[in-house]
Amino acid sequence: MDGDEKKPEESLDRAEEAGFTGGRDRSASSFGGEEHLYRAFFRAGPDGVLFADAGGGILDANEEACRLLGRGREELLAPGGGEIFDPSDPRLAAARGEQDLTGSFRGHLRVLRGHPGGEVGTFEASVTVAGYVDGAGENRLVIVVRDTEEQRRPDPEVSRGAEETFLSIASYVGDAVVVFEIDGSLRYVSPALERLTGYAPEELVGFVMLDVIHPEDLEMVVAESVEIWDSPGIAPPFIFRLRRKDGSWAHLEFAMNNLLEDERVGGVVVIIRDVTERVRAEEEVRRLNSELERRVAERTAELQAAVTKLKENEELFRATFEGAATGIALLSTEGRYLRANRRFCTITGHRDGELVGEDFRDTIHPEDAPGDEERRLRVAAGETPDYSAEVRYLRESGSPVWVQSNVSLVRDDSGGPAYFILVVEDIDARKKAELALGSLTLREKEVLLRLARGETSRQISDRLFISYNTVRSHVASIIVKLGVENRTQAARRAIEFGLVLDDAKTV
Template sequence: MGDLAKGTAGFVGRPSAAARYGVAVLAVALFVTIKLLLAQTSILQSPFLLLSAAVMVAAWFGGLGPGLLATALATVAGDYFFWSPFGSFTGPNLNALPLALFALQGVLISSLAQALRSATTRAESSALEAKSHQAALQESERRFRSLVQNSSDVITVVDAGGTISYVSPAVERVTGYPPEELVGKSVFDHVHSDDLEQGRRMFAEIWSQPGIHPPFEFRVPHKDGSWRHSEFLINNLLEDPSVGGVVINQRDITERKEAEEALSQSEERYRAVVEQSAEGLYLVDTVTKRILETNPALQSMLGYTADELRGIGLHEIVAHDRETVEANVERTLREGKRFIRERKYLRKDGSVVEVEIAASAIDYGGKRIICAAIRDITERKGTEEALRRSFGSLLALYEAGQILGSSLERDEIGLRLLEFTERISGLEAAILSLGDEQGRMSGWRGVGSEEVLAAVRERPEVRSAVDEVSKGGRARTIELRRLPNTEAQTALTGVFVPLRARGRVVGVLGAYGPPGLAEKASIETLSSFATQAASALENARLYEELAERERELRDLVERMMATQEEERRRVAYEVHDGFTQTAAAAYRRLALFAEHRPPRSARDREELEDAIDLVRRTVGEARRVIANLRPTTLDDFGLATAIRMQAEELRAEGYETIYEETLGEARLPATLETALFRVAQEALTNVRKHAQTDRVRIAVGLRDGTVRLEVSDRGRGFAPAEAKQEAGPGERVGLSSMRERIALLGGALEIRSEPGSGTSVVAEVPLVATGEGVYDGK
């Protein structure tokens, strides 16, 4: 039956339906053939028996459908072959009852065969599934047993009384005891005496609470007499019938504990080295930029306690901008190690300490941090600074003798003196006070910290020291306590030395800096500077008196020119507001009159149009006169644009005009712009009147601090020497006016001309001679 079921299952499992129904046809055909061979000897019912067997085979192998097909085929075959007359399905001798019984028998056989086949298949499938589950269970049990027996951890089962009921083979590797020596003994027999009381309390709690409990550590004995550290994880399964005990998972952590102990000792040695190190050490979080740990040397160096430094931002102790600090952190992380050289750190009291720093990126607590070591180099820097000052003093004294003696500018002498003073003294600030005509001293120039300069000017002791030095002519030293509103955190020393010239004190040099400024060498150096500067300042004063007279003359000229321009402006306004407005009104009235009352005759119309045109030209001429008197373009847009407008007017009049300029939109001093514009205006007027040409070139620009204007034409030219004698009064006035304007500004005007070769008018004026500043080109 089992083989038949396997065969059937294998056959039924085939995908082709034709094969299953083919079984039915073949079975019927086979049994019909057998019956035909035995028909002469068989009894009457033998066909039914044989064909029933065919139906049974077809139903069993093919299923219910093929079985029913076999029944139908067998019925037809029985009727055709075995009843008389043969081959007739409707003959009179046909016995329907046997056929019906046979068909019913076939259906019953097919149904029973199908039911039996399905039951057999299900039973066989259940048996196979049960066998598969049993094999899987056996494999799982084998695997679990292998894991338990080969596990590095010791698995122990203890009953409710604390007796060991099972222990895995790993116990021999961990403790040296074979499992059979431990089974049946109390679990407390293998706990260190120091841990026994705690162990009993813990197990009492474990037995009372089912489930998994937190891990803990105990010492357990080894068979060799030593004690091993173990970690225990316990699961109370007393209520589980399959276990009925407490399962203990024991892991040997002796090596880990020894490593931890070694690490702890190493950390203690490292901490001792760190705490006794003379260098400041700290750890900084690279994400938050906050300090994690520091050593006593750093705490002492910066004046903080360990708790104050822990968590403080790196930017709060480094006296550099945030961008530089961030860049050094990123570079150290990228390179792993970085020698950052010298830096400045901030103490708790706000003072600055010079340090040398080296930093490395290390792993700490599972993340990347930076370990930095800094060394205080303030003393070394002080020595270097003293040497630098000494050398700077000698060099500055040499330079001062050359520079102060070669300058006649009072400002330059004063500023140079302050620069030299600042170079050699390492000071916070310096002030040069000069006396007025009554001998009163007042601060003239200063260098250094603006806050310190502002603070010391208001101190009574400073004013008293300056007055004392100016009257007595001897150096004076004072000490200034902490100044308000300044960054200076310690006291400043003030040194005051006199500036003597021709037997009198002309000024006082005040220097403010560290206490070293009051040393004899520093005072002597400052006095040497003051002596050289006093002589130079006296020479500069005499030179300034002469220059002042020249400036007064220049101011007078400028005021005169300004008066002329103001008069032109006034006349222009009067012409504009009076004559021009009247002429414009007359023009509009005549135009309206012509529009509303046109003359009847052509002659009257012509005369009226001539009158209107005359008035229109009068208005235009008046506006041109106003523009020439004071062009608004010059005031609004500057010289370059104003001359360009002149050139465009020439083009509109039919002149071939070339205009070149390199000033752009930059402005020159107003006096210079006005003078050059008037020269260009006069020169272009002469071109219109006398040149007899239509080709004109205008060029204006700035080069090497000099403004140059040139107006040239290709006209008939003239002889300048003869022109002075032959020219009319107006012409002489025009040429003279141009020369005077330029000469008064410290420039020169040149007229180049020959008969038949055209004329060139060139004006050059240095900017420094105008007294109004310098070119502000943009």
């Protein structure tokens, strides 16, 4: 382009800086001997090729891209010069949504020709966008633009090189990519699937996967697949169990895009992610919550039985009431405290005897008060015998504390409501742990899990296929989010959260 022509080697160096080749000294390992395909595609290909960061900023462009866009290479790389697509194109939002969901996009869009700050025209183009992760763990995009209005016939050899380049990119992303034929057999399998399942790509090409799907999930998978095969486009992801080559079961998330009607693809493209650890963690949380509910129900039943006997023996009532390991309070039907034991006062942050006569509504968080009031009215009306809820009480200082509140009603001899029994258990630490754990990203949870297993940053880097510096960045973020001082404390907190499963400690 005018004043912006660059030598081929200089453009290649710029692309290496963008992370596509991982640097001249690592290009052989990044492409496995296919570097010549990339060089031919980038330098002399009939299509415009651009590299961009995750935010869309242009990192490099070949000569054809500059010609199509009517901008010099330096203009494209300058701040604000990298706007490529016509923002008024109604197809743009759907294209970006597809790219965000699947990591790639292929279709037609209107492309800007000329500098956005000057005279700008548009042309209809065939656009392909593919995401990849460079050697430093950074998300990158490769964008290929072809002017469909020019109706140019591409060189078959160069097109073949472009296809092989995209397959090379798919080989190094973290998730696996597969393409199904219309009959359900596999046409293409990226090498990443071997890391997830143990099956090499050559073992699966032409293979129908029904034999390795868990029998309990088979009906669901078949139903989902039939619906997807009948409906072109992107389908909501779903999770099922697949038997790995070593006989263990992996929970895989399938995000499928039906491109059977696209003559350039003619298949169903699937992005596969291993969510085994996430599913196990969720199952463990459910198990712990179920166990807690069981224990609370048992204690509530025990306390209700004790209250019945307390009517006959006030001394026994006082001893049980004051010595209970859980917080207990008696509440009038008008909502005022009649009694509260020491444990209840300790949990809610009040002094002994301070709550007697106080309005219950003044000691519960304003956001939780309406719901709790409604539930107590339903108990009083006989619609339900009791209820259990996680609510926030207010300490004397005004700070909230999470409790598991179990409320039942004692009726008088005539059957009318006499008073409520409140049984509370301190779950503040567990709730804060859940909130802290919920603030972590999926990748940070994976790193935290391996910290808890005693793995070093280097081992985590190798096993998660991310860079050492990225692991250190995740560890620093985890320490901040969990409010701890070092990785050892973070690992200990993960064990306290129940994130580490007994059967996973030997992995």
